[in-house]
Amino acid sequence: MKTIQYIIGCLVLCVVSMTSCKKNFLTVPATDRIDNSSILSDTSLFEAYVINRYIGVKLQDKEDDDTGFGRGFQWAFWSSLTDESIYNNNDNTWVIQQGQLAPNNLGDAGTIWARSYRSIRECNYALSIINGLPLSAGHKNKLIGELKFIRAFRYQDLIRNYGGVVLMGDKVTELTDNLQDPSLFNRATIAQSITYASSELDDAASRLPVDNGTSWALGRATKGAALALKSRLLLYAASPLYNAGTWQAAAAAAKAVMDLGKYSLFQGGYGQLFLTPDNNEIIFERLFYPVTAAHLPIELDNGPNSYGGYGGNVPLQNMVDAYQMNNGKSITDPASGYDSQNPYVNRDPRFYATILYNGAPYRNNIVQVFLPGGKDSNQGPNPQNASKTGYYLKKFANDAYSITSSNEAGAQPWIYFRYAEILLNYAEAQNEAVGPDASVYQAINAIRQRTSVNMPTLSGLSQNDMRTAIRNERQIELAFEEHRFYDVRRWQIASQTENVPAYGIAVGINSASPSGYSYTSKIALTGRAFLSQHYWLPIPLAEIQASNGQLKQNPGYTN
Template sequence: MKAVKNINIKYSWIWTMALAMVIGGSACSHDYLDITPTDRVSDAAILGDSVLFEDYVINRYMGIQQTDKEAEGTPPGFGRGFEYALWSSLTDESIYTNDDNTWLIQRGQIAPENTGIAGTFWGRSYRGIRDINYALNHINEVPMSDDLKNRLTGELKFQRAFRYFDLIRNYGKIVLVGDRVYSLEDDFSSTDSLYVRSSIKDCIDYVSKELDDAASLLPIDNSNTNWALGRATKGAALALKSRLLLYAASPLYNVGTWADAAKAAKDVMDLKQYSLYQGGYRNLFLTATNNPEIIFERLYTTGAVHVALEIANGPNGYDGWGGNTPLQNLVDAYEMANGKAITDANSGYDPNNPYLNRDPRFYATILYNGAPYRGDTVWTYTPGGKDSKDGPSNWNTSKTGYYLKKFMNDNLPIVNPWGIAGTQPWIYFRYAEILLNYAEAENEAVGATSDVYSAINLVRERAGMPDLPEGLDQNGMRSAVRYERQIELAFEEQRYYDVRRWKIADEVENEPAYGITVTKSNGKFSYTKMTALSGKAFSDKQYWLPIPREEILASDNKLEQNAGY
């Protein structure tokens, strides 16, 4: 993605809202400080050149870097801001082998003073909103065609909606700042509206309206424009609205209707622009172009400075860092290939051969003892397994007995990957999610209709799984939808928010973080479930993140903290 310079600055939210733009100069009147910076582009240049202004808009897809290891070198995007610990490692999907400020969240120890890896959303989002407001306030000053102005306005509204959505799904009630661009000259002591958190409904309604506006201005796709992939389209705006309204109708939010959520998903389906990728579930995540499933993605290019997923998550026996390692909790969730749960006596599950005949998505997502890998085999058994603690680079050995396969390109190097590996896209929205959004919302609205069956069976058929059994009632279909979301969308930053919006996190996240110990004796393997991370815990306050203490203090304690913190 083409981008202009992104500066690494750490500020509390209040001052972030008042900062001069990264493109701007000094507002000070002292002559000895009246120097034209050489490391940035001036406001006048940006507003006088449509090409530079468009570059500025493109750069708003990326957020300010606010933690030391946040995407090292590559500015964070809307979703994956972390190239070490993924958001899956705050859930029952995985743990991060070397912590990376994740364990305290899985152990229920998050606090306003110690937010771990989850502390950047507030400041980063509001910084983005301010930058976007600046552009929206000045776009009419930029010489450009009406067509380009409309498209860029649509992009900016989409970007602002995305930033607000990220705030809502993490904090619930948030501050809506409108189109205001705050500056250091503002009297924050008397600007009480800056500290008032609007109701969740008002926040949802505002973002929904922004997305309607964006969709009306954006092209239906990028094929007939000179835009690069990775920029917003009408489909991207409607896909975000689909996710937003699905959350709004869910028990944690309870401010919207399931019918509205179903319609929002159907609006994306009715565009007739997207379909499920048929080149294999695994290849879906490695294919950035000519992929009909991708609605909105982030691109990485060869030579971009960032930590490649291959080395960050590869097995220690291959000199990988063994980063986000799947939990037994997730492994046990995968059905057998016949569509039956492993707990079903008729499923054919064999605890002595636990990885045989599972949902095909299991093999595309998880590396297990005996899994084929890079022309070899993963061996996590002890004693002697090369991907166990008895192998090389044993400080990176998985604590769960598994390694991550999803997203990894086995044709790219693990050792010395810099500038070569890690080139796969990061997909924010894809068509399978829209189908699952529709199935969930329609089932909750009217029950397990043929349309619900059709949507969910399309996803299962693509994966190589049998259709759902006929005759499911609403409760049965609810369980089926939740299974599909857990498996189909594993490691895609969905599970953390799904178990919260469904209000089942108090059950799911209080389960121990299980792994597997594989022992080899006399040529045979035995499998023993064990606890991979001690102290896993969840309390009701964790349905929302705490607002960082520094933000509360910066508001002179006018900003309301979330309950329980």
């Protein structure tokens, strides 16, 4: 009996996935899978198959059972592989922070290759049978658009982590495929990979609706989602690490999303943006059912220890120092008014919506990381969960939810694309293409001037100064949203940002200080390091071995 199964395992094929592709020798039909004949004849089952391509499966420890396109709210964020945060209890993140990446040890980044190619095969299978299904032409067209978008998203994840990748086209790999078929292992160039994914997104955008109406489920792909993904891809392509596209093309791709006229910046408060599903800034999101334990509650995973939280992804001082004063000046500017012994006053309002610091108001109390005796320090309850950096994460958390109850997770969305990213994409690409013209200022100042932020507008900058300003704006506006890891690499500045120690803050009581406390820098995680080969992840050793050495490893790694 042929069955449609998840293909777990190595390689771009299911060739090496022997444990998940064993034949069923029982005569009784299996109840944990769907027979091919059912999906080939039942359009509702096929629709469910397409919807389930928006999620993935657990491939290693500390992943959710349905991981989606990214980590989302589950355990360690991608930010904890950067200078934004560290994961308090490691969970396979420190190997990357400490520069120990190897083909046989990718830590928290170990499942991207397998998950992406598995999803690509699943999309290819659906595309191979869809024309034989009794669906209306219009609905079939939309489903093809969705599948092409999902497939392109997976290619994006491969490209931004490994560089040039194996392009499978519409091939549906099988166990019987010839291991010597070169098309299964030949990696395309970065330019070829991006060109392919971009053309697929153009096709998807032509098929997808602008709006998700009542008959077209929220959380599924739209024209805007396809164009937003293309905007990100072409921005990466033009960047120094990729050197595979033009800034003009990247600016045009972002402008295409802007010209839809559908999206705008959310004006209901920066922090509230991440708690409000389907608001006008969100282009593509993952939605969760409220009051379920479908994924780990962000409040529990990241909350301060005295409140019962695990103190998971804890912000670094490196990130805190990137926030400007509310007068628009960097804290390193002598005219900024910054006081290192009263460091949290008059900062960019997005700081207060993102990071919990000593003295921050929180759940009808205040955060106390000071020593001796601070309840959120390692002298408070549950000291094993006390922040190693002196900070806790506030962004994404809903204070209306219980921290200690795992049955109150899920109402807030996880946002993959939002309009602020598109404006930042446009500002960066246009500045690189022609310099800081009026449209660049308009894009970046709209973000800085959104309601509840109201940071001073930028003006009179050189191209180089605008480049610096845009990079800082991306760091602040998109903090903890899985951008920083890729931004510092594509700009080729990771050798500076990731070789800086992982700093935290030690807080003591000092009645003579204007804040009542003393603040001293400390190293929160020792051994932080970045090598030149780390601009790309290594392809997992298991994939190289399964190809009999035909799959080419990234430079700098020894198989």
